[in-house]
Amino acid sequence: MQDYDQFRAQTRAWLETNCPPSQRQPVLEEEQIWAGKSQHFHNDEARQYFEAMRDKGWTAPDWPAEYGGGGLDASQTKILEQEMARLNCRPPLYDMGIWMLGPALLAYGSEEQKREHIPRIVRGEVRWAQGYSEPGAGSDLASLKTKCEDCGDHFLVNGTKIWTTKADHADWIFCLVRTDPTAAKQAGISFLLIDMHSGGVSTAPIKLISGASVFCQTFFDNVKVPKNQLVGELNQGWAVAKELLKHERKLMSSMSSMVQDDQEGIVELAKKHTPTAPDGKLVDGALRRDITRHLMNQRAQELLNERLYHQAKARAIDPRLGMTIKHIGTAELQRKDELLLEILGNRGLSWETPSTTDNEHTIVKNWAYDKAHTIAGGTSEIQLNIIAKRALGLPA
Template identity: 65%
Template sequence: MSDLNTFREETRAWLLDNCPESQRQPIVKDEQIWGGRKREFPSADAQKWFEAMADRGWTAPTWPKEYGGGGLSPDEAKILQQEMARLGCRPALYEIGIWMFGPALLAFGTEEQKLEHIPKIVRGEIRWAQGYSEPSAGSDLASLKTKAEDCGDHFLVNGTKIWTTNAHKADWIFCLVRTNPDAPKQQGISFLLIDMESEGVSVSPIELISGESEFCQTFFDNVKVPKANLVGELNKGWDVAKELLKHERAMMSSMESMTEKEEFSLVDLAKQTLGADAKGALNNPEVRTKIAALDMEMQAFAQLNERMFYQHKAKQSDPRLPLLLKHIGTKQLQRKDELLLEILGNKSLSWESAASSHTEHTVTRNWAFDKAHTIAGGTSEIQLNIIAKRALGMAS
């Protein structure tokens, strides 16, 4: 038996021993485990499952063992993912430290920084927020104004970041700050790590139309940040920012499998709502054609993801692929939402009425929420601009 087959068998057996039955049910939002000093477990089973995964480093399967990661090869990590999916195991940890900050720190951080932060991310002890966008710097991120002045042994940070998701729950924030106002825009930016408990940091939640408020505005008022918290070289933070965005975009392209939302099978919902003939074919041929077309596109998309996996494994990653995947993946998710709405017809007009079912509310709310995915991590228009320039070689 090959090493990978042995690994698969051992992994399957380990998962069966360590993932309680209750953690093999579809995840619901209230039961997700996010990292952080204020981390809470919704049940003893959830804690047991989380700790088993963290002890093995499998919350970050491919990260090096010396920093607490799983040390798995890409093939082994894929097997772990497949076996978890086969058994329906819930993700053990939700954390942007795992999805985007950790990989950038592994690439650009000093040994001290990696030893300090990576094990805590793996163990879900620290929750991170992202401090990129500013009120006048979203798509044109490099025009950001939050400044960090060199004060000898520390930087003094002043300014504000906006749309900082869950900053009110975060322990630390990674920020892009201006360290040289005289240099051309992208060349005067540095990447700084800031403890949210530092004096002068404050957070103001932004209420959304849905009544939720995951977004915040974060203010920095004469915040002292040790020089040791600079990641990468001074004024070269743009390189770190780009590395991190690569991971953010890859993460967003597979948003459907990452989010806590309940997902619905197009075919099942269409059969229930529109009916099917004796052979099981949908009664509505127009919807049937649309579902088939979307399904084919989604399968092609999965193949593209597969291609990225093998390129990564062969250390031949094409930097253009994450751009394409983010754009296609988020659009596809929105098309699926639109089709679900079309299937439900006027039943999808419901938001919270007692006369409508849980499924009807959820489909509608997912449709509204998923609009965010073509904005977060760089809007679709910006993705297309970059694809036109970098992938197609078109002049701006």
């Protein structure tokens, strides 16, 4: 029997010592620690914090210790998350390997693949990109066409992927490819890991209206891929793809709690920027109502996640709950962004919010960027279709 109280006390003390003050502030985009060869640290404290977390395996706390993960059980992982949230500790590492590929590899990868890739993901040595969408295959992902031929001792890949986030900075990409063009849609797809430095791989950044570029189109022209980089069985990649999407959608549903303007933050912000009565109450009744509604929705979402956590622990997950969380989480995040802008008033008209705190500085940018969350990882319309069909059993 684990002594969880003792684990909590030790974790709290360890974080107090190893998470420096600058790593307890809301994280700006340029300060995020991404994995990979081009890893960049904003300051020495960021490096120290990352290395301390990495060496404990706490970049992936619940992955098996034999592959470099933290080896924590579900309750310990939750305690760690709670203690990190208590101190406002930043996520130690950003990477699609940590968020998505790792869990899918642990479920479907061969022993050789786990040993090759998982420790490097945990240590932030490799940056991963996601190669799912194609110009003609977004919501209807299973109609993807990137061709993958069996050439005896290797695969040969030809085609293109689009909206590949930061693929121009990635070291590797996990891809869905068509290995059997004659089979029914999902049946002919395989899941392949491709080294971005292989001959024939190229990327073209896609410029956004802001002038920034977070996306690429990625091209594969006669790219040779070793056969041991096929994950799962040939033509059975759809199962791996779905496992990975489960983690992507879970991540996206929790985005609102990752943004650090928490419950107390939104109320404090409203008190700072809108009139208050002598008893400290907000004068604007409609704003009070909207904030209360948001806090209640956020609490309901937390309880839903809590329920999922206990179901996972009991190995009795109701898949219908999992289907709903992305839609609920991303919609609430956007409502929260609207509320924050309303609170900021005229200050919210500026792209660079003039403010005294970093937290406020990011509000307008978050409002614009968070629109993407109801598209990426499957649009809200598609999520609602899935809920209607598979959770509620409604006719097509």
